[in-house]
Amino acid sequence: MTTPYQEFLPWVFPRLLGVVYLIAFGSLLVQVLGLFGANGILPISVYLTEYKQAFGRKAYRLCPTVFWLNSSDRALVGACVAGVLLSIALMVGVTPVPLLLLLWLLYLSYVSVGQEFLSYQWDTLLLEVGFMTIFLPLADPAPPLAVLAYRFLLFRFMFSSGAVKLLSGDPTWRGLTAMTYHYQTQPLPNRIAWYAHNLPLWFQKLSTLATLVLELIVPFLALTPNPPRLWGFALLFAFQLLILATGSYGFFNILTLVMLVPLLDDQFIGRYIDPPSGILDPTREMTVNIIFGIFLGLNICQLVALFYRPHWLRRMFFHLSPWMISNNYGLFAVMTTDRLEFEIEGSDDVEHWRGYDFHFKPGEPNRAPAQAAPHQPRLDWQMWFAALSPRKIEGWMGNMIVRLLEGSPTVLGLFRNNPFPEQPPKYLRLVVWRYRFTTSQERKETGNWWDRTLVARYRPITFKEENEEER
Template identity: 40%
Template sequence: MTYAKSAWLFGRGLGLVFLVAFVSWHAQQAGLIGERGITPATELMGALEARGMGYLDVPTFAWLFGASDGALHAICVLGELTSVALLVGALPGPMALLATLLYLSLRVIGGPFMAFQWDILLVETGWVAALFLPWRAFDGPKALTEPPPLARWALYALAFRLMFLSGAVKLMSGDPAWSDLRALDYHYWTQPLPGPLSWFVHQLPSRVHEASVLTTFLVELVLPWLIVAAGLERVIDRLVKRRVSEMRRRVQTWLLRAPGLGFIGLMILIALTGHYGFFNLLTIVIALPLLDDALLERLPVSGDARRARLERWIPDALATIPLTLGALALLVGLGAPLPEWSHGALAKARRFHLTSTYGLFAVMTTTRREIELEGSLDGETWRAYRFAHKPGDPRALPGWSAPHMPRLDWQMWFAALGEHRDSPWLRRLMNRLLEAEPTVLALFAEDPFDGQAPRYVRARVSAYRFGDWDLLMETGQWWEVEPLGPYAPTLTRPR
């Protein structure tokens, strides 16, 4: 079987994901880590420099160009241009490498706002893509080439680790919500950013939610092992040099097709019922190389020529690095002991996100708290700062945000899981609101003071949960809301 078409799709898809990621971050960057942002990157770089650190410690182009608003803007623009080049097939291998280095540069100085698993996953995928994609001027739709086999299996190994660990952590956590199949009774209303369909899916019978949990376990814990089975089949065939019958070849093909289609299907369902930035799109792109050319025969692209020897040998030789590091990361994720020699290598690799462990929702949240930020001119009349995407108005159905990643809204969800002192950036956010900082106010859907600086800013917290059909019909509310009181001390602007 050949995989030239899915490799071509992968390159285009990865270019799209990088473009979405850069554009989404660029729109928020000034308010998050700009010079007048919540956690300025200039302060971080100054602290790192004072500690004698350099690029090998924190791999960012900010060491060369600085972390001013202009420098960060330039990194984003270059990343967007690189992503477009990758999307259209211009210099795919080099563009994948450059996009990875640029996104890594932002990731490591993005503080809590660039600390999501899919940010790390995008960088790791980019490293492997630089080996998987061809290093030539243009990867056109009529001259496709087979990807290097070991580089292809490095992507398969990444897909395996991502999906299998996502299932394994749920069982390893010991959370009864997963073992009792009740996790989805909570998930749709406690997830960080519900979508417009989340409320309706939550109303389905518990039996449907239980079946959905079982389906999730099937996709995350069983289907990944078909990739391993396919690999073992190919190794055995080569070692014993046995003739492969047509029936056996079809079975081997479906050993890869089934997990590929299963992963893609699960990601589509998750994307329809919650918003996780570009994570679902990225995971779909990672799964594409599992699909062979015969399955994609209607795709209007052609060619399956083998690359020149050096074009195959060099990427395949280098692909042993992510394969080895990925195996070590898998052991870490499963809590297995590592050989002594591997600790230092793994620590250095993680600085560059060459490998990582993954796994969302190991422990299911069973309550939801929402933080509301309010300002006042006189200390008596309070007005709320309305967020663009996170729940607030109980009469508002959750909106649509994906594949955009609203990072402040997401971090407010994490902050609400703990106390205000656990999220020191929140106090800095409140101080910026006292100053009516335009770049920070741009992160909100509405500034209740139209640019005027309030005298006071406070944070209050309420418990939220989805209501039922009766509540919706009687009051028009999608959410049940119970005020819980102050979340953080009120801040006052000096006169």
């Protein structure tokens, strides 16, 4: 039996996944010590010590990571550098199976201990796709079941993202007003998002409807023959480009674009590249079919669990969860309709305050929103989540404040500026602002991209003091 692109998929897909791994490890490399180093916000060494005390010998099974062996700053940086080098080797076609295994183990090692900063859906999606792809080069050409497993994963990922929007009961999705909020309340908007936000209401409602169609209906085309499948590829490809153009979601959109590749076939790809032919051994074919049959079964179970989750299914996914090889997905189930932002200020006398600026998070109203993707500034992202519940100061935020009071160089490296270059401030405080995009007229008059109003100031913090709000 022959299927489209059997020859091409094992050859090109691992190389494209190498690009995603390169972005993921490269982005993490420049912030790993500030986030997870000995003087970082959430030191991995401390986390593993506490985890071992809590779970004993089970800790190694529940938290699979190479950093049990060594969690020093040198090891954290070295693993990122290794990830970058292995990704480049994978991109040029060096022995893909061991490289894919090592890359998956390294990224799993970070995600397992990354806590809030490595808990995004595209982190687990990369691990799921990465684990599947370890076995793809074993099949050359790729058998039909392997192709179907990739297509079904894409279908489930996209369909789940649409289903959760309706299952949540969120009125903005059901009322087709979600996109009137999205561009200005998403974690890290860019300049194009400002223009998109100021488009007419009819366009926002139409784009909300289009989003639901693209996530709930178009994914079914991934499971059809050509030409409908190619139409699905084109529509979903354009959808991801639009998301990438109006916001910064790390490597998420690039990974999704790579996941679209199995929708193509040899006839289409053959116009541009000529992959080497392979002869599939019957024993290998049977082995690969069994492996990808299991992947397909897990994906079907995850789709069922979106609507019905019996005890045996919950238990199965619980045991698989430490390895992140089968995960649930669903982005923006409930649309954020208000944008609150934390500002961090320091002072030596509690009278004169200077602010810590972030690289990409909104700050001064006249500063244009910047494009961060494919890089993901994880502190900037996490500050957005923290501001969703401004009365609850997360534990990692307390750690960050302590590091700033200590003047930790690695944590300061996560910020755009250091307003206290001589010595750390004696006091810090959090200020909460409500942000909205300016209108076209307001920007013409003021030059500002944002309008902000003060919501609250917290009492100044020094060492050993707990945070308390002051209005």
